[in-house]
Amino acid sequence: MALLSVQNLRAYYRTEVYGISRIVRAVDGVSLELQRNEIYGLAGESSCGKTTLIKVISGTIKPPLRVEEGKVHYQFGSFEIDMLHISPEDLRRNVRWKEISYIMQGSMSVLNPVRRVITTFYDIVTTHQGYTDRKAFLGQVRAHISKLGLPPDVLNLYPHQLSGGMRQRVAIALATIFQPSLIIADEPTTALDVVVQRGVLQMLKEIQAESNNTVLLVTHDLAVHANVADRVAIMYAGRIVEEAPTSLIFNAPRHPYTQHLIRSLPMIGDRSSRASLPGAPPNLANPPGGCRFHPRCPHVMDICRVEVPEMMTLPGNQRVACHLLAEGRR
Amino acid sequence: MWKVTRDLFKYDGRFRIATVFLLAVLILAILSAVSPYDPGKTFKVPQDLPPSWGHPFGTSSRGQDVFWWMTFAVRNSLFLGLVTAAVSRLIAIFVGLTAGYRGGLVDRVLMSINDSFVVMPVLPILILLSFLLRGQLSLLMLAFIMGLFGWPWDARLIRAQVLSLKERAFTRTAVYSGTGSLKITLDEHLPFVLPVVFATTVNNMLWSIGMEVTLSVLGLSNVTLATIGTTIFWANQHQALVAGVWWWLAAPVIIAIILFLGLYLLFSSVNEYIDPRTRLRLIGG
Amino acid sequence: MRNFLLRYLIPRLGQYFMVIFLGVTLTFIIPRLSPNDPVERQINQMTMSGAHVNPEAVMHLREALTEMYGLRGSPFQQYLAYWGRLLRGDLGPSLSTFPTPVMDLIAGALPWTIGLLLTAVLISWFVGNLFGALASYYPDNPLMRLIDVASQAVRPIPYYVMALVMLILFAYIVPIFPFSGAYPVGTRVQLTPQFILTVLKHSALPALSLVVIGMGSWFIGMKSLTSNIISEDYVVYAENAGLSERKILFSYIIRNALLPQITGLALQLGLIFNGALIMEVVFGYPGMGMLTLQAVMANDYSLIMGIAIFSIIGVATSVLILDLIYPLFDPRVRHQ
Numbered sequence: 008m009a010l011l012s013v014q015n016l017r018a019y020y021r022t023e024v025y026g027i028s029r030i031v032r033a034v035d036g037v038s039l040e041l042q043r044n045e046i047y048g049l050a051g052e053s054s055c056g057k058t059t060l061i062k063v064i065s066g067t068i069k070p071p072l073r074v075e076e077g078k079v080h081y082q083f084g085s086f087e088i089d090m091l092h093i094s095p096e097d098l099r100r101n102v103r104w105k106e107i108s109y110i111m112q113g114s115m116s117v118l119n120p121v122r123r124v125i126t127t128f129y130d131i132v133t134t135h136q137g138y139t140d141r142k143a144f145l146g147q148v149r150a151h152i153s154k155l156g157l158p159p160d161v162l163n164l165y166p167h168q169l170s171g172g173m174r175q176r177v178a179i180a181l182a183t184i185f186q187p188s189l190i191i192a193d194e195p196t197t198a199l200d201v202v203v204q205r206g207v208l209q210m211l212k213e214i215q216a217e218s219n220n221t222v223l224l225v226t227h228d229l230a231v232h233a234n235v236a237d238r239v240a241i242m243y244a245g246r247i248v249e250e251a252p253t254s255l256i257f258n259a260p261r262h263p264y265t266q267h268l269i270r271s272l273p274m275i276g277d278r279s280s281r282a283s284l285p286g287a288p289p290n291l292a293n294p295p296g297g298c299r300f301h302p303r304c305p306h307v308m309d310i311c312r313v314e315v316p317e318m319m320t321l322p323g324n325q326r327v328a329c330h331l332l333a334e335g336r337r
Numbered sequence: 338m339w340k341v342t343r344d345l346f347k348y349d350g351r352f353r354i355a356t357v358f359l360l361a362v363l364i365l366a367i368l369s370a371v372s373p374y375d376p377g378k379t380f381k382v383p384q385d386l387p388p389s390w391g392h393p394f395g396t397s398s399r400g401q402d403v404f405w406w407m408t409f410a411v412r413n414s415l416f417l418g419l420v421t422a423a424v425s426r427l428i429a430i431f432v433g434l435t436a437g438y439r440g441g442l443v444d445r446v447l448m449s450i451n452d453s454f455v456v457m458p459v460l461p462i463l464i465l466l467s468f469l470l471r472g473q474l475s476l477l478m479l480a481f482i483m484g485l486f487g488w489p490w491d492a493r494l495i496r497a498q499v500l501s502l503k504e505r506a507f508t509r510t511a512v513y514s515g516t517g518s519l520k521i522t523l524d525e526h527l528p529f530v531l532p533v534v535f536a537t538t539v540n541n542m543l544w545s546i547g548m549e550v551t552l553s554v555l556g557l558s559n560v561t562l563a564t565i566g567t568t569i570f571w572a573n574q575h576q577a578l579v580a581g582v583w584w585w586l587a588a589p590v591i592i593a594i595i596l597f598l599g600l601y602l603l604f605s606s607v608n609e610y611i612d613p614r615t616r617l618r619l620i621g622g
Numbered sequence: 623m624r625n626f627l628l629r630y631l632i633p634r635l636g637q638y639f640m641v642i643f644l645g646v647t648l649t650f651i652i653p654r655l656s657p658n659d660p661v662e663r664q665i666n667q668m669t670m671s672g673a674h675v676n677p678e679a680v681m682h683l684r685e686a687l688t689e690m691y692g693l694r695g696s697p698f699q700q701y702l703a704y705w706g707r708l709l710r711g712d713l714g715p716s717l718s719t720f721p722t723p724v725m726d727l728i729a730g731a732l733p734w735t736i737g738l739l740l741t742a743v744l745i746s747w748f749v750g751n752l753f754g755a756l757a758s759y760y761p762d763n764p765l766m767r768l769i770d771v772a773s774q775a776v777r778p779i780p781y782y783v784m785a786l787v788m789l790i791l792f793a794y795i796v797p798i799f800p801f802s803g804a805y806p807v808g809t810r811v812q813l814t815p816q817f818i819l820t821v822l823k824h825s826a827l828p829a830l831s832l833v834v835i836g837m838g839s840w841f842i843g844m845k846s847l848t849s850n851i852i853s854e855d856y857v858v859y860a861e862n863a864g865l866s867e868r869k870i871l872f873s874y875i876i877r878n879a880l881l882p883q884i885t886g887l888a889l890q891l892g893l894i895f896n897g898a899l900i901m902e903v904v905f906g907y908p909g910m911g912m913l914t915l916q917a918v919m920a921n922d923y924s925l926i927m928g929i930a931i932f933s934i935i936g937v938a939t940s941v942l943i944l945d946l947i948y949p950l951f952d953p954r955v956r957h958q
Contacts, residue, residue, distance in 0.1 A: 025348045120856070121952065122873070134866060449640055450644065550780055550782050590787060593779075
């Protein structure tokens with residue numbers, strides 16, 4: 008049984024300003040399953056709906072975002088939950104941080120600027136564990152951060168006194184203090200420089216290896232996925248176009264969009280220039296019909312303009328949504 | 338411009354109320370042109386009559402028709418507000434643009450003076466000034482003097498706007514393509530600065546008309562002239578409330594509230610419209 | 623620590639002296655730009671009221687007044703002398719209650735104004751900010767919507783008109799509060815519980831008027847600040863982490879949104895002080911505002927000068943105190 012299964016999920020933003028109403032179809036028919044003990048990578052350009060998908064998965068849906076259709080189902084060890092119908096109080100008490108924790112995009116500013124690091128730990132620990140005495144609490148936090156290789160003095164500092172990498176490590180330490188079943192990491196290394204990135208990713212990998220939980224790693228950076236993820240899904244304009252084990256997706260991509268992404272990666276020793284794709288990602292308020300990639304696809308056919316391609320499962324656990332496969336031409 | 342006004346009117350309740358209120362006040366001011374009474378003359382009508390068809394706002398203890406007197410009062414107060422706003426806008430735009438574009442030492446010195454004016458209590462200084470000039474202070478002079486004190490808040494806003502414009506990509510593009518800085522300012526930046534200037538104009542009128550009320554109530558303006566403030570001054574002089582001539586005080590108070598609410602709602606409606614976050618929602622961010 | 627001094631403390635002190643320098647210079651220049659010679663004006667006023675004044679006495683008076691107004695010597699010498707007297711705390715004698723020093727009159731009025739202002743500002747700041755944050759956090763709450771509409775309606779009304787409306791409503795139509803003054807005429811000023819109660823009852827209406835207007839503006843400011851803070855990463859993170867609503871609202875949202883409101887208080891203090899002066903005039907409350915009205919009525923030039931200078935220094939000092947308190951609330955300023 009998968010840890011998380013998402014079925015045919017549609018989540019739209021509906022806004023109305025000065026009489027102009029808009030529907031942004033940020034997530035439009037996404038299905039995926041996360042297994043226990045894996046690092047699942049989710050890739051895609053900015054504003055392809057990755058962040059919206061995470062919001063729904065983590066149960067932080069707020070207007071103008073609305074789920075129109077679909078299922079988000081979790082199976083934690085002994086109990087299961089339906090994320091779209093759980094009561095907020097139940098979610099807060101039993102799921103958040105104990106089962107699902109979150110490392111945010113822009114983690115640089117996830118720490119309250121007027122609170123010391125230790126106070127943020129205190130807020131989170133007392134919320135989910137009840138009030139413990141000060142000494143036991145300090146012991147617990149010190150043990151946790153020293154296991155992650157963080158110096159104990161960070162606890163007494165304010166966020167602005169920490170470096171970017173250190174802040175991200177603190178965020179990871181906060182997210183893992185209760186050993187949750189699922190850690191959602193949204194662009195965890197985007198704002199960091201390369202050397203620090205390596206350290207942070209290493210830390211994430213070690214934590215996963217040790218506690219055998221699931222990590223949903225979201226980033227547009229394919230190099231990160233290549234290094235860390237077990238499986239990778241590629242998102243384009245609100246839909247998943249391809250999903251496969253990491254080595255398969257990098258060595259034998261099937262969807263034209265994935266192929267383009269992989270081809271545009273820099274390779275050591277390869278000096279040929281990279282072909283760029285014509286056009287830009289579609290505006291999700293007014294996406295093209297049929298396959299959303301068709302206006303930019305080098306292999307576009309008539310059917311692509313009218314019909315949304317079905318997700319097909321190929322050998323080797325590879326899933327692709329493209330009419331080319333049905334045509335059998337590739 | 339027309340489209341913006343129409344959109345605001347259609348979708349923003351505040352803007353609708355503001356339009357109705359301000360139109361009412363404006364019509365009142367325009368009516369002063371056909372007034373049968375000269376506001377400078379007293380005892381033209383019977384004293385202390387309550388509101389009736391002949392005298393919609395009643396008559397005062399000075400034998401004046403309160404309705405027609407108010408038409409002049411509103412006209413003069415609006416005039417004062419507009420002149421003050423014009424004078425202080427000139428200073429605010431000059432200081433804001435200079436500080437924003439020059440930057441460095443010029444910016445620091447100007448902003449330091451600016452902030453000093455922001456925290457300084459202007460009222461005692463204005464009282465001192467109008468006290469010394471008592472009797473010789475025409476409406477235009479008063480407007481001018483208030484204009485000299487009414488700019489610092491808005492200079493800061495304009496400066497902030499310029500600073501953000503300077504960082505935008507299109508400015509860089511224009512600079513690298515060799516466009517002169519004056520041309521950039523006029524062609525590219527003015528359209529962004531003008532809405533801010535408009536919003537601050539409305540806010541500044543609120544401030545100056547309110548200040549005039551205060552100075553008049555203290556008897557420090559030219560009380561022979563009809564303004565919202567001097568109306569209250571005369572009503573107080575004749576102890577209108579104690580004498581039961583409540584309409585003499587009610588008329589300026591109610592009209593002032595309508596005028597101030599109208600101006601404020603217009604300000605906040607326009608302010609929200611020019612707020613970049615609203616714009617972002619409009620174009621779909 | 624050095625950084626804190628250089629980046630925070632010294633600029634604030636510089637600003638403080640700048641305000642006082644500009645303000646004092648303005649009060650020095652304004653009378654000298656005015657077409658009226660204050661000495662002649664004063665003499666005219668005295669000779670007009672008195673029946674017979676001999677020319678020699680007028681000469682003496684002119685000498686004395688020129689001395690008193692600091693009109694001797696070149697403008698620069700006058701300016702230096704002006705500063706000299708100010709630094710000694712000498713604002714000269716009041717003309718209408720000669721020879722009581724202006725300083726004594728101000729000292730008598732000041733505690734009333736400070737008491738009124740402090741109470742009104744503290745109440746309106748706390749309540750306005752609390753409600754503003756709540757209104758933004760619970761946008762569908764009908765009570766908060768009502769306060770929102772009321773704040774929008776009250777905020778633009780000038781202090782004077784507001785005071786008048788409050789006076790008519792609560793002392794004239796529904797007489798719950800006394801009409802004017804801080805205590806009934808003839809009461810002895812003393813520190814008995816009874817007297818304090820009387821003063822509180824009399825101060826309620828002016829304070830309430832100040833609170834209502836102040837609350838409206840803090841409410842509106844806080845509402846928009848909070849709506850910005852709500853989408854800050856650390857708030858979204860705290861929600862994801864499952865912290866309780868109370869904790870998020872108070873320790874994460876309000877705690878951070880209040881910081882700009884402290885600075886806002888420092889910036890608004892001049893305006894609020896103006897408002898308090900007007901309130902006092904309307905309600906006949908014996909503070910700086912009433913003193914100003916008396917000075918205007920009695921043509922007391924030196925008293926008005928003194929009030930203007932004192933107001934500038936007083937407000938600037940309060941702003942400085944707020945600036946000095948601010949780092950206690952913002953660790954980013956404290957540990958740079």
